[in-house]
Amino acid sequence: MRRPLSQFRLGIDGGGTRCRFALTRPGTRFEHVLGGANAHTDLANAISILTDGLNALAREAGLSKDELRGVPTFAGLAGVMDDTAAKAVETALPLDSVIIEDDRRSAVAGALGGDNGVVASIGTGSFVVRQSNAGLRFLGGYGADLGDEASGCWLGKSLLTRLLHCRDGLKEDSPLVRDTWQRFDGRVDQVLKFAQSASPSEFAQFAPTVVEAAIAGDVNGQDLMQAGAAYIDDCLSALAWPGDEPVCLIGGLGKRYASFLPVRIARCLAEPRGSALDGALYLADTISAQNARAVS
Amino acid sequence: MRRPLSQFRLGIDGGGTRCRFALTRPGTRFEHVLGGANAHTDLANAISILTDGLNALAREAGLSKDELRGVPTFAGLAGVMDDTAAKAVETALPLDSVIIEDDRRSAVAGALGGDNGVVASIGTGSFVVRQSNAGLRFLGGYGADLGDEASGCWLGKSLLTRLLHCRDGLKEDSPLVRDTWQRFDGRVDQVLKFAQSASPSEFAQFAPTVVEAAIAGDVNGQDLMQAGAAYIDDCLSALAWPGDEPVCLIGGLGKRYASFLPVRIARCLAEPRGSALDGALYLADTISAQNARAVS
Numbered sequence: 001m002r003r004p005l006s007q008f009r010l011g012i013d014g015g016g017t018r019c020r021f022a023l024t025r026p027g028t029r030f031e032h033v034l035g036g037a038n039a040h041t042d043l044a045n046a047i048s049i050l051t052d053g054l055n056a057l058a059r060e061a062g063l064s065k066d067e068l069r070g071v072p073t074f075a076g077l078a079g080v081m082d083d084t085a086a087k088a089v090e091t092a093l094p095l096d097s098v099i100i101e102d103d104r105r106s107a108v109a110g111a112l113g114g115d116n117g118v119v120a121s122i123g124t125g126s127f128v129v130r131q132s133n134a135g136l137r138f139l140g141g142y143g144a145d146l147g148d149e150a151s152g153c154w155l156g157k158s159l160l161t162r163l164l165h166c167r168d169g170l171k172e173d174s175p176l177v178r179d180t181w182q183r184f185d186g187r188v189d190q191v192l193k194f195a196q197s198a199s200p201s202e203f204a205q206f207a208p209t210v211v212e213a214a215i216a217g218d219v220n221g222q223d224l225m226q227a228g229a230a231y232i233d234d235c236l237s238a239l240a241w242p243g244d245e246p247v248c249l250i251g252g253l254g255k256r257y258a259s260f261l262p263v264r265i266a267r268c269l270a271e272p273r274g275s276a277l278d279g280a281l282y283l284a285d286t287i288s289a290q291n292a293r294a295v296s
Numbered sequence: 297m298r299r300p301l302s303q304f305r306l307g308i309d310g311g312g313t314r315c316r317f318a319l320t321r322p323g324t325r326f327e328h329v330l331g332g333a334n335a336h337t338d339l340a341n342a343i344s345i346l347t348d349g350l351n352a353l354a355r356e357a358g359l360s361k362d363e364l365r366g367v368p369t370f371a372g373l374a375g376v377m378d379d380t381a382a383k384a385v386e387t388a389l390p391l392d393s394v395i396i397e398d399d400r401r402s403a404v405a406g407a408l409g410g411d412n413g414v415v416a417s418i419g420t421g422s423f424v425v426r427q428s429n430a431g432l433r434f435l436g437g438y439g440a441d442l443g444d445e446a447s448g449c450w451l452g453k454s455l456l457t458r459l460l461h462c463r464d465g466l467k468e469d470s471p472l473v474r475d476t477w478q479r480f481d482g483r484v485d486q487v488l489k490f491a492q493s494a495s496p497s498e499f500a501q502f503a504p505t506v507v508e509a510a511i512a513g514d515v516n517g518q519d520l521m522q523a524g525a526a527y528i529d530d531c532l533s534a535l536a537w538p539g540d541e542p543v544c545l546i547g548g549l550g551k552r553y554a555s556f557l558p559v560r561i562a563r564c565l566a567e568p569r570g571s572a573l574d575g576a577l578y579l580a581d582t583i584s585a586q587n588a589r590a591v592s
Binding site: 082139140142145146147160161164169170189192195196234238239 | 442443453457460464465466484488491531535
């Protein structure tokens with residue numbers, strides 16, 4: 001006998017600047033968007049935003065509190081660094097069948113659904129993942145201090161290092177470097193002061209100019225984009241990417257790497273199937289199917 | 297007519313972990329060592345230590361306060377980042393003829409005296425400088441956030457990045473990497489937590505193991521030392537080092553790079569003539585000679 005499960009599915013894509021909520025039942029989809037939440041930097045605020053979003057969707061869909069409780073839910077949340085944080089959020093939410101994780105798996109599920117392939121997520125930070133019959137294998141995503149190669153933060157920081165190398169005559173100058181110097185009034189102490197306190201997203205503010213300069217032929221911009229693309233290439237090798245699976249570039253900067261990748265990768269680039277919110281809904285559906293099997 | 301200048305010279309080598317003072321007159325040298333001082337992180341403490349050191353030397357040498365005032369002095373101090381800091385220290389010291397700078401010029405004067413050549417100072421941080429008939433030209437020394445290539449901090453941080461690359465299969469494992477993993481109980485989160493808050497000298501604590509592993513043939517250790525050596529080599533090119541001037545490797549790690557440099561550099565390696573304290577005394581003497589010329 002099957003337990004009568006909810007026809008609804010709930011997905012949450014909780015990012016640092018925006019939280020997206022979606023509630024579906026066959027044929028209908030409700031969506032809601034609220035401000036950013038990060039379970040690591042402000043847990044109470046994250047829980048409050050998540051609760052607000054759930055309640056708003058329940059109201060729109062005409063679900064009672066009890067009905068909401070039963071809806072299979074997947075939440076991918078920025079800043080969920082370990083099980084403790086996931087558990088704290090889970091306990092606080094009015095849901096009985098919920099999985100809470102960081103925001104990587106829902107991004108992959110959104111891009112690939114259940115298909116095999118590789119996703120390179122390049123935003124302020126970065127990670128690369130392959131989905132195969134063996135499951136998911138993640139590379140990178142170690143943060144700005146030691147990693148996040150190819151990311152916006154990494155591009156920005158690499159630009160400033162390059163600027164200092166140009167000043168010392170270790171590398172040749174270019175318009176990108178000269179323009180960046182002007183932003184610091186040509187003062188080394190200003191560059192160092194900025195770098196000492198800049199957050200990853202502050203470093204990443206330089207990334208669009210790096211991309212544009214590279215596309216316009218700037219030698220330093222091209223060097224940095226090529227170095228980022230080489231990292232993505234190395235990850236594909238380490239992931240034993242077989243050379244015919246789709247490769248999705250996601251995140252604010254992902255697609256900007258398309259023209260810097262080797263041809264054998266570039267010809268496999270594929271549009272992501274959907275958003276991270278779609279991915280969260282897909283995973284909520286998977287949970288539901290697993291629950292159904294577990295009680296059948 | 298020449299003004300009757302003091303026969304004494306005073307040199308100060310003020311580092312973050314130790315301050316060395318020397319007072320000389322022809323045929324005699326008094327020395328004194330006190331704790332560390334950094335004019336950037338704790339100006340009041342730096343001034344207090346410097347004053348104590350000067351008073352102690354004056355007592356030993358039997359100099360009155362007025363006599364001390366007239367002694368030509370050069371102080372190379374860690375953490376003197378700009379003229380403001382130098383001026384603040386200068387105003388506070390009981391000296392009339394003093395030059396206060398960061399600790400780079402006295403290190404160079406100690407190693408080369410007045411001769412032409414290159415000094416690569418590789419400790420927790422790093423800088424490379426050439427002394428030629430055109431004067432001094434400094435490269436690097438930009439600090440741990442964006443630079444200090446080849447330094448102890450850079451080696452330690454590069455080792456941890458390498459460790460994550462090995463974990464991801466981007467690079468091959470080695471005993472150095474496996475041992476380092478054990479120091480973090482094989483836990484990525486411990487590595488990231490360390491890197492998030494480690495000071496340059498905490499990163500630099502890994503440098504000796506990198507050097508030793510490299511000498512023992514460890515492939516990852518060798519890669520890191522080769523990358524550091526390549527930076528030194530690049531600096532020599534940028535400085536238009538003519539290929540026959542002496543190259544001095546100073547700082548806690550400097551000499552450890554000797555066997556990783558190309559032969560054309562290795563055969564020009566020279567022992568530094570003296571310490572940074574000797575360099576400060578040499579510069580104090582130069583000041584004195586200039587003063588003498590100015591009033592003659």
